[in-house]
Each structure stands twice: as structure tokens, then as C-alpha cells.
Amino acid sequence: MKSVKQNKDLGANTHKSVRRGNEGRISKLLQRHKVSLMASLWRLLATPYTTAMAVMVMAIAITLAGSFYVLVSNSEQLVNSLQTGKQISLFLEGGISDQQASKLAQELRANELIEQVTLITKQQALAEFKQYSGFGVALNALEGNPLPAVLQVYPKETLTEAYQLKQLMAQMQNEKAVDIAQMDMAWVTRLQSIIQIVSRVVLLLSSLLALAVVFITGNTIRSELQERHDEVVVTKLVGGTNTFICLPFLYAGFWYGFISGVLAWLIISLMLLMIDGPLGQLSLLYQSQFQLHFLTIGESALLIFSASALGIIGAFAVVSQQLRLVKPE
Amino acid sequence: MLTFDRVFKRYPDAGDALSDVSFHLDKGEMRYLTGHSGAGKSTLLKLIAMIERSSRGQLLVDGQNLGQMRDRQIPFLRRKLGLIFQDYKLLFDRTVFDNVALPLLVTGMGQYEIARRVRAALDKVGLLGKENKYPLALSGGEQQRIGIARAVVNKPAIILADEPTGNLDPELSAEIMHLFEQFKQVGVTVLIATHDIELISRFDHKILQLEHGRLINQHA
Ligand SMILES: Nc1ncnc2c1ncn2[C@@H]1O[C@H](COP(=O)(O)OP(=O)(O)OP(=O)(O)O)[C@@H](O)[C@H]1O
Ligand SMILES: [Mg+2]
Numbered sequence: 001m002k003s004v005k006q007n008k009d010l011g012a013n014t015h016k017s018v019r020r021g022n023e024g025r026i027s028k029l030l031q032r033h034k035v036s037l038m039a040s041l042w043r044l045l046a047t048p049y050t051t052a053m054a055v056m057v058m059a060i061a062i063t064l065a066g067s068f069y070v071l072v073s074n075s076e077q078l079v080n081s082l083q084t085g086k087q088i089s090l091f092l093e094g095g096i097s098d099q100q101a102s103k104l105a106q107e108l109r110a111n112e113l114i115e116q117v118t119l120i121t122k123q124q125a126l127a128e129f130k131q132y133s134g135f136g137v138a139l140n141a142l143e144g145n146p147l148p149a150v151l152q153v154y155p156k157e158t159l160t161e162a163y164q165l166k167q168l169m170a171q172m173q174n175e176k177a178v179d180i181a182q183m184d185m186a187w188v189t190r191l192q193s194i195i196q197i198v199s200r201v202v203l204l205l206s207s208l209l210a211l212a213v214v215f216i217t218g219n220t221i222r223s224e225l226q227e228r229h230d231e232v233v234v235t236k237l238v239g240g241t242n243t244f245i246c247l248p249f250l251y252a253g254f255w256y257g258f259i260s261g262v263l264a265w266l267i268i269s270l271m272l273l274m275i276d277g278p279l280g281q282l283s284l285l286y287q288s289q290f291q292l293h294f295l296t297i298g299e300s301a302l303l304i305f306s307a308s309a310l311g312i313i314g315a316f317a318v319v320s321q322q323l324r325l326v327k328p329e
Numbered sequence: 330m331l332t333f334d335r336v337f338k339r340y341p342d343a344g345d346a347l348s349d350v351s352f353h354l355d356k357g358e359m360r361y362l363t364g365h366s367g368a369g370k371s372t373l374l375k376l377i378a379m380i381e382r383s384s385r386g387q388l389l390v391d392g393q394n395l396g397q398m399r400d401r402q403i404p405f406l407r408r409k410l411g412l413i414f415q416d417y418k419l420l421f422d423r424t425v426f427d428n429v430a431l432p433l434l435v436t437g438m439g440q441y442e443i444a445r446r447v448r449a450a451l452d453k454v455g456l457l458g459k460e461n462k463y464p465l466a467l468s469g470g471e472q473q474r475i476g477i478a479r480a481v482v483n484k485p486a487i488i489l490a491d492e493p494t495g496n497l498d499p500e501l502s503a504e505i506m507h508l509f510e511q512f513k514q515v516g517v518t519v520l521i522a523t524h525d526i527e528l529i530s531r532f533d534h535k536i537l538q539l540e541h542g543r544l545i546n547q548h549a
């Protein structure tokens with residue numbers, strides 16, 4: 001019985017030594033990493049309460065940072081979508097007749113900076129107003145039509161810069177027949193600069209939240225290190241290098257980051273799904289082309305990757321510092 | 330293989346634990362290290378394994394000067410040693426198998442080879458069949474033998490044993506001594522710290538005797 005087993009041993013050994021090349025060593029190394037990666041996952045799952053606590057707090061921090069990002073990127077997109085509807089409204093003087101108005105429209109159409117001009121006559125304006133405002137009956141009581149004719153001027157697509165639009169507007173404002181020239185863009189520009197400021201603040205906040213994630217991982221790993229103090233000491237005593245001792249903790253840091261990242265991604269996506277419906281209705285109401293921007297695959301990967309990296313960084317910071325303090329005794 | 334040259338060890342506020350210790354052990358030599366409690370036996374062994382650093386003097390292990398050794402090299406020194414601790418230093422949340430496998434695991438040895446060697450080591454200390462038990466489920470003597478198996482599993486060049494038979498009955502003690510003698514036969518240097526007069530009288534080997542940190546009788 002024993003000799004049979006020994007033969008088997010020998011056979012396996014020769015087989016192994018044949019394969020022992022560089023490739024074999026690397027694949028062996030990878031295999032071992034995979035094993036210890038899974039081992040540290042099981043270890044985390046073996047203490048579900050502690051793990052869940054840390055992961056929840058981290059996931060919340062990452063969710064906050066991620067939501068900020070989503071908020072800003074969606075606001076940017078919203079503003080941009082508004083911008084494509086940019087137009088200049090010319091409210092004409094009360095005394096201007098529809099004929100005069102359409103003549104002005106003709107003139108403007110000849111302007112090379114202008115793509116299109118539509119005329120809303122006094123009657124059309126009134127009809128529209130009656131229909132949408134709900135003041136129909138009250139307006140019926142009015143004598144005459146208080147509303148001016150309006151020319152809606154759509155500048156050429158090539159006019160992208162704000163100053164070009166402003167120039168065009170000033171030019172039209174100078175027309176005698178024009179009472180007020182109003183650019184629907186003005187508040188959009190203002191909004192854009194607000195969003196820029198907000199995105200800076202968000203960047204700062206996100207950095208703080210990232211730091212928080214590093215600290216939470218570090219703290220969790222620190223207490224785990226204390227719990228496994230004996231193991232660290234004994235491993236050192238039997239000739240384990242610091243790298244060998246570090247690895248499981250770095251893996252643990254990775255898992256903390258990774259799991260919280262995935263959780264945060266889920267929460268963010270769920271939140272977006274929840275507001276997608278109502279937002280769609282709102283968007284329809286404003287005749288906007290706006291569509292809610294979900295996290296792309298790239299962004300999702302980045303989110304989870306960053307979370308994992310932060311976890312590893314937190315673990316590394318603590319382990320590399322603490323391990324030097326552990327003296328085998 | 331092992332040379333102490335005028336070695337001193339002073340603990341910060343406990344005075345000299347070792348003073349002016351000089352001796353030499355060849356490859357394949359086996360010695361007892363004796364002395365009263367607190368004489369410095371464990372301290373001497375700790376210096377060899379770099380668990381403590383000497384305060385003064387020169388210490389050579391397998392040709393390496395420990396005074397010049399960097400922290401990064403310590404693990405590789407320890408892989409040449411088989412350490413048996415007075416307090417066993419077992420991991421109670423790991424099976425007997427995993428405890429004994431640890432010195433091999435840290436070297437990156439393959440699982441198949443590890444399993445083979447661990448079983449061989451457990452066989453030598455008479456614990457084959459208890460691989461999957463946890464240390465707390467075993468008796469004091471059995472726990473001590475886990476520690477011994479762990480010390481010999483990596484085929485060390487030097488075995489340093491601190492009271493290896495403290496919890497063993499005469500019969501088991503004799504078995505462990507036979508095991509050490511087998512290792513000595515194949516060229517392993519063995520140093521055994523012990524109070525066990527009966528053991529010393531039964532298995533005759535040279536003695537290093539410590540008294541208050543000094544070697545007093547090198548050849549008894
Ligand atoms: N870490 C330490 N810090 C301070 N003093 C220490 C330390 N370790 C040991 N000592 C002191 O050094 C002296 C020698 O201790 P050591 O443990 O080497 O004795 P020993 O010979 O192994 O004793 P025993 O037979 O009881 O195990 C003792 O006086 C002890 O108090
Ligand atoms: Mg002692």
C-alpha cells in the first residue's frame with residue numbers, strides 16, 4: 001500500500017519537474033494569488049457583521065461622491081440641451097402691423113448670420129396665449145389685442161460664441177420696430193458658470209469622501225490586524241516575509257473597496273432609475289431633448305476600480321506602518 | 330554552524346540577561362542548554378533566531394554575521410531554523426495541518442509538496458490522523474508535538490528547542506529525543522534548552538550551562 005503511494009508521488013514529481021519552467025512558475029504564482037484572494041474574501045464573509053458595517057459606511061461615502069458626479073454631469077447635459085434651442089425673441093413695438101413685421105422678417109432672413117425667422121402675429125400670439133394660459137375668458141373681456149407680434153430668430157449653428165450672439169442681438173435691438181430683443185441664452189450662460197463652480201466644489205467634496213474611504217478601510221484593517229496579531233507573529237517566526245504577511249490584508253482592503261464600489265454603483269443606478277420616470281415627464285413638458293445620463297460602462301468601471309484602489313491604499317497605509325511595530329516575542 | 334563570540338544581551342530595564350557568552354557548535358552537533366529559571370536560556374535562543382538582537386559581541390549562524398543582518402533578510406535566516414517554543418505558539422483557529430504547513434506556505438511551496446511534507450512531519454511526532462483537528466481539541470503534550478512537527482517540517486539546518494519535552498511523558502520524551510538524534514545524524518545542529526535532568530541523564534550529549542547569563546560549564 002505504502003509503496004504504491006510512493007510510486008504515485010514519484011510520478012507526480014517527475015511530471016512537475018518537466019513543467020517547471022518560467023511559465024509554470026508564473027502560472028503557479030497567479031494560481032496562489034487567486035487562492036489567497038478568495039481566501040480573504042471568505043474571511044470577510046466569515047465576519048458578516050463587521051464587514052457589513054464597514055462596507056455600508058464606505059458604500060455611502062462612495063455613493064455620495066458618485067451621485068455628486070452624476071448630478072453635475074446631468075446638469076451640464078441639461079444646460080447643453082437647452083442651449084441647442086437657443087433663439088432670440090424680438091418683441092415688436094405695439095404699433096407695428098403684421099405686414100410690417102413680415103417685411104422685417106424678410107430682411108432678417110437675408111442676414112447671413114441668421115438661419116431662420118418665424119413670425120408670430122398678434123393674433124397667433126393671442127390664440128396661443130389663450131390656449132396655454134387658461135386666461136381665455138378674461139382675455140375675451142379685453143378690448144383689442146394687448147400682445148405684440150414676435151419674431152423668433154434662430155441664429156446659424158456656426159454662431160457658438162456668446163459675444164457673437166450678443167453682437168447679433170444688439171444689431172437687432174437697434175431696429176426701430178423692435179421693442180425688446182431677448183436672448184433666451186443669457187440665463188443658460190449664467191447657469192453654466194454656476195455649474196462650473198458647483199463641479200469644483202463637488203471635486204473637493206469627492207476628494208474628501210475618497211479620503212474617508214481610505215480611512216475607513218485603514219481603520220477596519222487595523223482592527224483586523226490586531227485580531228490576527230498572533231498569526232502575524234507566528235508567521236514572522238517561521239520565516240514569513242512582510243510581503244507574505246501583507247498580502248491578505250491588501251486583498252481584504254481590495255474586497256472592502258470593491259464590494260462597496262459595486263454597492264454604491266447599485267444604489268446610484270437605482271436612484272437614477274427612480275427619478276428617470278418623473279424627469280422624463282418634466283422634460284416632455286418643457287419640450288426639452290434632455291435624457292437622464294446614467295453611468296456609462298466606462299464610468300461604472302472607473303467607479304468600482306477607484307473604490308478598490310482606495311481600499312488597497314487604506315490597507316497598505318496601515319499594514320506597512322503597523323507591521324514594522326509587530327515584534328515577535 | 331553556530332558561533333557566539335563574547336555576546337552580551339541587555340534588556341532595557343532588566344539588566345544583563347546574557348554576559349560574555351562564547352561557544353561554537355559544528356554542523357551535526359547536539360547540545361543541551363541548561364540553567365536555572367531566568368538564567369537566560371530562552372534569551373540565547375532568541376538571539377540566534379533574531380527575535381532579539383544582541384547588545385554586544387559577534388554571532389555567526391551558518392556563516393552569516395547576525396550583527397550585519399538587515400530586517401529584510403531575517404525571514405530567510407528563520408527558514409533555516411526549526412524553532413520550538415516554550416509556549417508552543419500555535420494558532421488555535423487553524424487545524425493541526427495548517428499550523429504545521431505554515432513554514433512551507435511562506436516559502437511559496439506547492440500544495441502537493443506541502444501536504445506530503447506535513448504528513449511526513451506529523452508522522453514523525455505521532456500525530457498522523459489528527460491533521461484536521463484544532464489544537465485546543467488536543468492534549469498539552471499533543472500540542473507540544475504540533476510545535477515540534479512545525480519546527481522540523483522545513484528540514485532546518487539548526488533546530489532550536491525551548492523545553493521541547495516539558496509536557497511529555499518519559500516515553501514520548503524519548504521518542505522526541507530519538508527524532509532529534511535522527512536529525513543530528515543527517516547533519517542538523519540541535520540545541521535543546523531544558524530543565525529535564527532525567528532526560529539529560531538518559532540521552533547523553535554535551536551541555537552548555539548558563540548561570541545568571543554566564544556560561545559556567547561547557548563540557549559536562
Ligand atoms: N523581553 C524581556 N524584557 C526584559 N527582560 C527580559 C525579557 N525577556 C527575558 N528577560 C529577563 O532576562 C532574564 C533571562 O530570561 P530567559 O527567559 O532567557 O530565562 P530562561 O533561562 O529561559 O528561564 P526559564 O527556564 O524560566 O524559561 C530573566 O531575568 C528575565 O527576567
Ligand atoms: Mg525560557
